Amino acid sequence: MSSRRDFFRMAGIAGGAVAASAVSRVAMAALPEPVIQTSSDTMAPLVPETGRSYNPVVTLNGWTLPWRMNQGVKEFHLVAEPVVREMAPGFKAHLWGYNGQSPGPTIEVVEGDRVRLYVTNRLPEHTSIHWHGQRLPNGMDGVAGLNQPAIPVGKTYVYEFVARRPGTFMYHPHADEMTQMAMGMMGFWVTHPKNKHPLIDEVNRDFCFLLNAFDIDPGSYTPKTMTMLDFNLWAWNSRIFPGVDSLNVRLNDKVRIRVGNLTMTNHPIHLHGHEFLVTGTDGGPTPKSTRWYEVTTDVAVGQMRQIEFLADEEGDWAFHCHKSHHTMNAMGHDVPNLIGVDHRGVAKKIKGLLPEYMVMGERGMADMTEMEMPIPDNTVPMMTGEGPFGSVEMGGMFSVVKVRKNQKHGDYKDPGWFKHPAGTVAHEYTGPLSEPARFKSEGGQSMPRAKKPDKAVEVRARKPTSHSDH
Numbered sequence: 001m002s003s004r005r006d007f008f009r010m011a012g013i014a015g016g017a018v019a020a021s022a023v024s025r026v027a028m029a030a031l032p033e034p035v036i037q038t039s040s041d042t043m044a045p046l047v048p049e050t051g052r053s054y055n056p057v058v059t060l061n062g063w064t065l066p067w068r069m070n071q072g073v074k075e076f077h078l079v080a081e082p083v084v085r086e087m088a089p090g091f092k093a094h095l096w097g098y099n100g101q102s103p104g105p106t107i108e109v110v111e112g113d114r115v116r117l118y119v120t121n122r123l124p125e126h127t128s129i130h131w132h133g134q135r136l137p138n139g140m141d142g143v144a145g146l147n148q149p150a151i152p153v154g155k156t157y158v159y160e161f162v163a164r165r166p167g168t169f170m171y172h173p174h175a176d177e178m179t180q181m182a183m184g185m186m187g188f189w190v191t192h193p194k195n196k197h198p199l200i201d202e203v204n205r206d207f208c209f210l211l212n213a214f215d216i217d218p219g220s221y222t223p224k225t226m227t228m229l230d231f232n233l234w235a236w237n238s239r240i241f242p243g244v245d246s247l248n249v250r251l252n253d254k255v256r257i258r259v260g261n262l263t264m265t266n267h268p269i270h271l272h273g274h275e276f277l278v279t280g281t282d283g284g285p286t287p288k289s290t291r292w293y294e295v296t297t298d299v300a301v302g303q304m305r306q307i308e309f310l311a312d313e314e315g316d317w318a319f320h321c322h323k324s325h326h327t328m329n330a331m332g333h334d335v336p337n338l339i340g341v342d343h344r345g346v347a348k349k350i351k352g353l354l355p356e357y358m359v360m361g362e363r364g365m366a367d368m369t370e371m372e373m374p375i376p377d378n379t380v381p382m383m384t385g386e387g388p389f390g391s392v393e394m395g396g397m398f399s400v401v402k403v404r405k406n407q408k409h410g411d412y413k414d415p416g417w418f419k420h421p422a423g424t425v426a427h428e429y430t431g432p433l434s435e436p437a438r439f440k441s442e443g444g445q446s447m448p449r450a451k452k453p454d455k456a457v458e459v460r461a462r463k464p465t466s467h468s469d470h
């Protein structure tokens, strides 16, 4: 049995697991010992040692929950509990989750598996788990009050069903949902196909993560659970850039990325440098006739999407939500737009009263990444991330797909920054410049104005000034 334990050590999973065959009948009647994860790193894929084999997924800044086989049934033990989640280096949050982390561990099973899930409630209030997207007996669907009594504090409930269809799923509470999901209670579920499936291709890399959002005031630790829309932390698996790990692949790998959305808004997920197909949705694999290539796919609230592409372009490719406010970290939203406003006179007066005062936004917001702005403890800058060419000026839902010729098969380690071949990086042009073409005439519209206004409205373009004393 030591091989199994070695395996868990290799996979970086703390606590070890219960060895199946060596354990007595009495022990098998007891609860499987819960496996707790203390690290927010991306763990190596959990290669199945028992049950049917499959190509395991890699959970971004997460892990897969080990199971034990009990007379042909895959048994998992989830513990709902308060956790401390490192959302980015230097920033920890008090969340609720499962088995030491938010999100909880990924559950991986095979189509046709009988699955038994023990759920222990160590929260300060009752809970339940809904197995989002699954075909199952109604009494296993997890809606507290409707399908089962809520799991009281300190009690353990057991769910059991057959994973009937292959695909991408999620799990989350269906009891005091607003609070519990705002606190980070959720997890990923993957059901692998039993046999070769005509609509499910084999891939070299299979990644998954959940989209989630939090409202945590800068300098504090606990999400505000009443927030409906105005979240300030847009996260992938309860991590925010620069805390989101990169997705590291080998050149010409076939890559699948599974995304589930448990926020309160949609997220157009965008990949640079490649085209992908949406090969799966909430209902399973998509028919081939419905697939077309794109570079952005919208993942609506409560939805799951699987994208697939051939990583045939070497480099560091940005991968992010395309809502630009979702690639920012905590900030105030009531800031007026000061681009082009010369407020040096005002600033000088205020500085006389408050020597620390700084004016921001006159030349855009990029200055903020360079200023040594004092920020409260336990928070991260609004836009940050040091790249090989300077600040990436991003936050939130942003990561990098790193495609490398020499990344070994099955190696998920970060290869570092891409070394661009000579002459392939955008650079300053120092030759002669001619006057750029500008739009001049009005007209050519389908319905030109019959009468021109007497006085033309003048709007001056605000050009950057050469001098700036802050």
Ligand SMILES: [Cu+2]
Pocket (backbone or CB within 6 Å): 234, 266, 267, 268, 321, 322, 323, 326, 397
């Ligand atoms: Cu978004």
